[in-house]
């Protein structure tokens with residue numbers, strides 16, 4: 001297997017990125033489709049595209065995706081309330097939840113977005129060594145069959161146009177959730193026109209929340225909430241261990257949040 005990755009920038013600002021785990025015979029197809037994607041991004045034409053192909057020598061961990069729970073909210077205020085309630089139910093202390101929201105709302109790297117994620121312990125301390133880069137989950141993918149089942153489930157809910165976003169976020173969130181020491185993840189996009197975010201955890205699955213920021217807001221980010229980790233081992237696992245999602249664990253709509261928190 002090979003890890004094929006793409007990163008596109010303009011004036012050193014991030015435009016798009018993608019990654020796949022593929023057999024040797026599929027390297028070319030993956031690379032071409034990544035170049036096409038880099039050249040047609042909403043954020044504009046890149047002046048730099050980097051494609052890397054790396055042979056994977058360590059065994060690939062095969063896992064089942066987190067289940068997707070769709071929550072319906074009508075405003076950013078309601079969305080944030082739901083996200084905070086879910087995080088609190090998972091067991092993230094109030095102080096950490098509030099700190100995570102403040103960081104993502106204001107730009108966690110001196111007012112700017114980070115390239116990767118914040119790692120926050122249960123005391124609210126940031127553990128990532130580089131506060132601009134953060135840590136970057138990598139070497140992960142989903143099989144074509146699992147991906148097809150996800151596409152089918154999304155289409156039944158009228159969410160086909162969000163397929164790529166949800167697929168990539170679900171793959172990342174599943175890898176993070178299965179990494180030892182991870183308790184939960186909070187994410188919303190830095191894409192100004194994508195206001196949806198999620199809270200993911202092994203405990204409550206991938207909870208998709210339609211409004212976590214206002215349209216036009218370019219700020220976004222990720223927080224990995226952790227407990228009892230050796231940060232060097234944690235980063236190594238998130239960034240380097242290859243993970244392939246071979247099964248999709250389904251999607252359901254949650255009309256009453258108490259159905260998942262069990263309250």
Ligand code: AMP
Nearest residue numbers: 114115116117136137189190220221222
């Ligand atoms: P996106 O969902 O791609 O809009 O990314 C939202 C935010 O998540 C970015 O601003 C980064 O801070 C962070 N992020 C993006 N990709 C990764 C990654 N591979 N690993 C960790 N954090 C990431």
